[in-house]
Amino acid sequence: MQTADFSADALLDLVRAYNPKTNAPLIRAAYEFGAEMHKGQKRHSGEPYFTHPVAVAAILTEQQLDDATIITALLHDTIEDTKASFTEVEKQFGREVAELVDGVTKLTNLQLNSTETKQAENFRKLFMAMSKDLRVILVKLADRLHNMRTIKAMRQEKQGKKARETMDIYAPLAGRMGMQWMREELEDLAFKVLNPEGRASIMRRFITLQRESGDVIQRITTDMRHELERAGVEAEVFGRAKKPYSIWRKMQEKELSFSRLSDIYGFRIITRSEEDCYQSLGAIHQRWRAVPGRFKDYISQPKSNGYRSIHTTVSGRDGKRVEVQIRTRQMHDVAESGVAAHWSYRDGVRAQNPFAVDPAKWISQLTEQFDAEEDHEDFLEAVKLEMYADQVFCFTPKGDVVKLPRGATPIDFAYAIHTRIGNACVGAKVDGMRVPLWTRVKNGQSIEIISAEGQTPQVTWLDIATTGKAKSAIRRSLRAVDKARFVKLGQELARSAFAQVGRKATDKALRTACKNMRLESVEDLLAQLGSSELTGREVVQAVYADLAPRKSDQISAQEAVVGLEPGQSFDRGTCCHPLPGERIVGITFKGKGVTVHAIDCDKLSAYEDQPERWIDLRWHDGTHPAVYDAVIDLTLSNGTGNLGRICTLIGEASANISDLEFIERKPDFYRLLIYVSFRDVAHLHGLMMTLEADSDVAQIRRHRGGDVVKRERVSI
Structure with a gap:
């Protein structure tokens, strides 16, 4: 759809097509306000800037969204890039629109591809914005889609950055929201920037395949319609080739060449009723052979975003496979719009689609487990795991359904039921058979968790678990166990650090340090000291600033290590390159002095049976030169x-x-x-x-x- 030159009347025609009762004067006023605010501004392509908000609004009309969302699209850059204010937008267009525009502005300012700590914090803000009103992210996704469609006008460096951010964040987010068409287009547009040669090679092979085999899509579509008519099912049938990036990803995952890749075509059957869906499935399976392991029934087990459909893959006599999706019209609307279906209009009234998921409930389910995450890295990992998840459905012994991402293990199943059950897990049975905890569970399996009192999570579970919820629960438990050990070590380090300046690490001194360093408790301070997150010098300085070694006093390389005998020389191990601030140990060599190793160096295992050669060492407190x-x-x-x-x-x-x-x-x-x-x-x-x-x-x-x-x- 060409949207760059849309007038207010052309945009209103798009809205009236699905919502005749639209508030046309308000949309026209928003159009004129946006045009005035962006007057004189240009895009990278040289076009007037306001063509972009209009294009975003037109994209949202394809999802048949409400007036507030369309108006927000027209105004989404006004608060950020023009002299317009929140108060002015609220006065002219109401509180609802003003808050939506403000929400989109805040999302635009988030740097989602920055360092991990900041990225995680910005993801939190993104989910908070989504939880207030999901329409904010719908506008942002449409904004990103139009920017990707016109990305060629950007500088080369910015193209790569935008494309990577789109591939990593916005495309999977669109997929998680059930907007599969948008996910596929965003992925393909990003793929075109990130790997233009790879995409071009897929396109060339498609053209060659079409030349050799003719119009496969038209032929199979006609055959399917014929079979459905014979079965007495009234349905629409559509076929299409899969997007280049989808094919490329499948080639990479399965390590197959294009010529060996079979299911590159997809077909959809849209029926009048749920009963017709299953009747259509029978007709398709009677005519073509079903591929084992490729059947999924999302009608009886819907996805959390409301997606319902039957998926099957069939093969013909020539061995070529095609994927078939079967659903009703209402299911199809949700499959196309995902959670956006909640705001959609059909035949002039707000759609009452029984399959549209409640956005508030959906976002609360998505964010519930992330709220417990304290660690930035853990939160980021959990978010990305959940956004990329493709679900399988398993059963408890009582028959309750548990949804898990593909590749999940019994560990993930246990934590999905309850953290307490996950922590106490010692084994699992799948369909009555005892299996290792690293077994990958499959659709329809019944899983029983075997637990034992006193069991605690193992470090190796982090490699076995795949869900963010399981990984974060395991880490929390491991940290609790480690904390006691770090507190004990921190007490010794604090005693030693205070002794160096002629003071004692009394409870009062540690409480003072804790207060000045804004830590919650002395236990937290000691734990961070024991785990090397804090240094003894920093703790002393928090209490006795004048007595602590000054940062300006650089320690010479010859005096950097404390614990050597007078005149004893040392060198740093080339195997581990220990640095000041790391825990170290020395190994003596006759006539060669001492070699300093990091405490976790693999080479130290060679000296385990020679304790007489080990020396306890530490780095000198203070500032070291960069040598x-x-x-x-x-x-x-x-x-x-x-x-x-x-x-x-x-x-x-x-x-x-x-x-x-x-x-x-x-x-x-x-x-x-x-x-x-x-x-x-x-x-x-x-x-x-x-x-x-x-x-x-x-x-x-x-x-x-x-x-x-x-x-x-x-x-x-």
């Missing part, structure tokens, strides 16, 4: 200027690159080891967070030795 090498393993997209920008970021962080090693070079990315000199471990972590926020950095981690094939070395 301690550590190695960063970085995967970077292969673009002009990317490596130069990364080197600049490292320099701006007051760190120095001493060497580079290229490990892999590919057309679209390369992997390299960067040797950088740091002050301490906090300096390292700060730089890694900065680099991770760069949109061209695909992966980053600290490298601690191991076998790495060296391909090319670049000296700095």
Whole structure:
């Protein structure tokens, strides 16, 4: 649909087509207000800026949405980009519209592709905005869709950033809301930017396939209509080729070439009643062979966003597979609009679709488990796991249905029932047979959880669990167990730190430190001290600022380690590259002094039977110079200027690159080891967070030795 040149009358015609009782004067007033506010503004393409809000409104008319949502689309950038205010919008268009426009403005200002901590916090804000009124995200999704349709006008660098954000966040969010058509288009538009050659190759193969086999879609559609007529079922049949990105993803997941990929066509059968759905299924299965394991009945077990349909995959005599979806018209409306169906109009009145999910209930279910997350990283992981989830349905021994994402295990099932049952889980039975906890559950299976009093979650469960709820519950339990150990260690570290300045770590001193550092309890302070989240110097400084070692007093590299004998020399282990701020231990060598290792270094296991060679060491409190090498393993997209920008970021962080090693070079990315000199471990972590926020950095981690094939070395 061409929307760039829509007049107010053309837009109103679209709205009247599904809602003759629309408040036309108010929509026209919003059109004129928006046009006036954006007067003189231009898009990247050179078009008047107001063509964008009009296009967004036109997209929302395709979902047959209410007047307030259409008006919000026309005004969605006025509070952010023009002189218009919330009060002015409220005065002219009412409180409901003003709050919707304000909500879209706040979403626009969220940086969802920033560093993980900030990204997680912004996701929280996104869900809060959604929970107030889901129409906010409907406008934002339409806004993103139009921006992606016109993305070619943007700078190359911004195109990549927008496309990645769309692929990671907005497309799966649209899918989670049940708006599958929007998810597919957003994915495909992002795919066109992120991998244009991959998409072009899929399109070329489609053209070749069509040339060789003719119009397969028309042929199969005609056959299906014929079979349904024979069965006495009145239904509409539609066929289409799947989107290029959908095919590409399937090729990657199944490691298949295009020629071996069979189900690249999809067909929909829209019936008059639920009974006709099952009758249609019988007719299709009588005519074509059903593919085992590819049948899903979302009519009897709907998805949480209200989606209902029967899915089956069938194959013909030539072995080619096609996917068939069977649903009623009302089910189809929800399948197309998802939770947006709640606001849709049909035949001039607000649609009373019995299958449309209550948006408030849907968003509360989605956000309920995230509210308990305290850790930013855990929250972000939980959100992304849930947004990408494709569900399977399992049963308790009593016959209750439990919905889980595909790939879930009995651990996830146990936590889905109750956290207490998950924590106490020791085993599971699937369909009466004892199975390992890492077994992947399947649709329709009956699962029984075996629990035992006194059982606690194991660290290995984090690798077994797939749902955000299970992972966060496991982490909470593990943290509770670890906390007691860290508190005990923190007490010793606090005693030692205070002793260095001639003071005692009394309860009063620790309470004062806790208050000044704004921590909830002394126990929290000691736990953070024991887990290296705080240093002894920081705790002392919170009580006795004048007595604590000053940051300006740099510790020389020769005096950096405390615990050596007079005159005893040391060097840092090249296997682990320990940095100030990390817990360390020394291993003595005759005639060679002491080698310092990080406490978790794998090489230490070689000296377990030689305790006489171990020395307890610690780093000197204070500020260290940036002379301690550590190695960063970085995967970077292969673009002009990317490596130069990364080197600049490292320099701006007051760190120095001493060497580079290229490990892999590919057309679209390369992997390299960067040797950088740091002050301490906090300096390292700060730089890694900065680099991770760069949109061209695909992966980053600290490298601690191991076998790495060296391909090319670049000296700095």
